[in-house]
Amino acid sequence: MRKPTVVTSILLSVAVLAACGSGDEDPTVDDGTDVGTATDGAGSAELTELTVGVIPVVDVAPLYLGVQEGIFEEHGLELNLQTSGQGAAAIVPGVVSGEFDIGFGNAAALITAHSQGFDLPVIAPGSSSTGIDGEDYVGVFVSAESDIGEVADLAGRSVAVNTLNSFQDAGVREAVDMSGGDGSSVEFVEVPFPEMLAALEEGHVDAIAQNEPFLTMTQEAGAQLVSSYLVDIAPDTPFLVAPYFTSAELRESDPATVEAFAAAVRESAAFATENQDAVREVLGTYTEISPEIAEAVILPQYLEEVAPAQMEFLIAFTERQGLVEEPVEIASLLPGE
Missing domain, CATH: 3.40.190.10 (Periplasmic binding protein-like II)
Incomplete structure (x- = not known):
């Protein structure tokens, strides 16, 4: 060969x-x-x-x-x-x-x-x-009891991402900025995708940036979607x-x-x-x-x-x-x- x-x-x-x-x-x-x-x-x-x-x-x-x-x-x-x-x-x-x-x-x-x-x-x-808000294969989730209702509310909060210095933390930061919040104030914590839901449920972070197939698992556990952040920052393409x-x-x-x-x-x-x-x-x-x-x-x-x-x-x-x-x-x- x-x-x-x-x-x-x-x-x-x-x-x-x-x-x-x-x-x-x-x-x-x-x-x-x-x-x-x-x-x-x-x-x-x-x-x-x-x-x-x-x-x-x-x-x-x-x-x-x-x-x-x-x-x-x-x-x-x-x-x-x-x-x-x-x-x-x-x-x-x-x-x-x-x-x-x-x-x-x-x-x-x-x-x-x-x-x-x-x-x-x-x-x-x-x-x-996908380009479809609310129906993308990546998104930011919070617990059902969270007071975070929209992406701007992530300012000053902690968000779990799988990889730092990637499209995940950069994308969430930009989405917060575009919504009128202060993206620079978001604290990002590196957590593997499979461990994110537990980190959220145990209160170690305020929100998690999930990808499929973990996104579906997160939704089925009752977490709430607050941002399809890639759609937020790139609505036209x-x-x-x-x-x-x-x-x-x-x-x-x-x-x-x-x-x-x-x-x-x-x-x-x-x-x-x-x-x-x-x-x-x-x-x-x-x-x-x-x-x-x-x-x-x-x-x-x-x-x-x-x-x-x-x-x-x-x-x-x-x-x-x-x-x-x-x-x-x-x-x-x-x-x-």
Whole structure:
């Protein structure tokens, strides 16, 4: 099996690790090992193997569907899917070092890495907010007894987020500012998604910023939604949460393989959008959520293209929120734009 050339291993700076966040292993992962291939091995000698770093969340369901439906095999690819509960904190360094050929991670962390000089071009679309207030797959919740009734009331309160210095705390802070509150006065506490509900119920924090599938679990426990914060801050263009990216070296040395991956992702995203029942079913193959929760979760938008307007908004957003050290040009993130 031919293995494409990957970026030469280098030592990552502490700054990249800090900017891209941290987190504990997510118990929704089945086993944390190789969780997907595109072939049973019969014709694998003709396929190009790619190691892809992913997060076990609803956002990557199209990738698993694409493997299951043979879409990646049709494009000449075999995927070795490696899961990480740490998200961009592990996946961005993994792509830079060559551990992963391709990564999936939150766009804000990716822009932060670019501002620090790491060339990691976006090669395929991922997921975005639904753009529907009250029906997004991320949101801020408070207990049923809380006196917090709207997002502006979060000023001066504590909010749990999975990762600091990411779209979560930056997004909540911006939503508070836009509503007339003081976003700088919000205290953010890093708490893994699975532990957030307990932290809220035990009074350790005043609010929690949840993502699916934990958002549905939180709602079913009786917590109240106070903000679909990504919709609040990006009402006109759905907020790009996470795309797929690679190293500049791989993109330049093997553009055909990179384009094949991008084409397969686009096809898989279209399939997922048209087959929502299949999306909910495949969630059980790489997470441990129940069929009942899988049926109830709010799914993100699965994108077939990354719109330059979405990336331009994100660059401006990260600059406003102080997540970048140096200005980032859209051409470095979306080559050809």
